[in-house]
Amino acid sequence: RMGQTNCAIGISGLNPILDYAGTLDSFKRILRVTAIAIADELSSAAELVMEKTKKCPAAIIRDYSFDAEERTIVDLIRPENEDLFK
Numbered sequence: 899r900m901g902q903t904n905c906a907i908g909i910s911g912l913n914p915i916l917d918y919a920g921t922l923d924s925f926k927r928i929l930r931v932t933a934i935a936i937a938d939e940l941s942s943a944a945e946l947v948m949e950k951t952k953k954c955p956a957a958i959i960r961d962y963s964f965d966a967e968e969r970t971i972v973d974l975i976r977p978e979n980e981d982l983f984k
Contacts, residue, residue, distance in 0.1 A: 903941075904941040911968070914937035914974045917934075940959055
């Protein structure tokens with residue numbers, strides 16, 4: 899793919915992954931491998947309002963609903979035995 903996206907370098911108080919595995923999709927089929935990297939998605943959304951050339955060092959995301967959890971950014975790292983790109 900062309901282009902760049904932001905990615906999270908740290909988190910506090912939330913699970914960085916929203917895992918839908920085992921839930922039903924809109925066609926009532928069981929999702930088997932669907933995990934969203936929430937921390938990276940939020941980082942990418944923030945990039946849209948920060949704009950690289952505007953010298954904006956941070957963005958505030960309001961009203962994102964989540965269950966508070968103590969996790970670390972390491973939870974986003976795929977185990978080496980599952981990694982396609984080594």
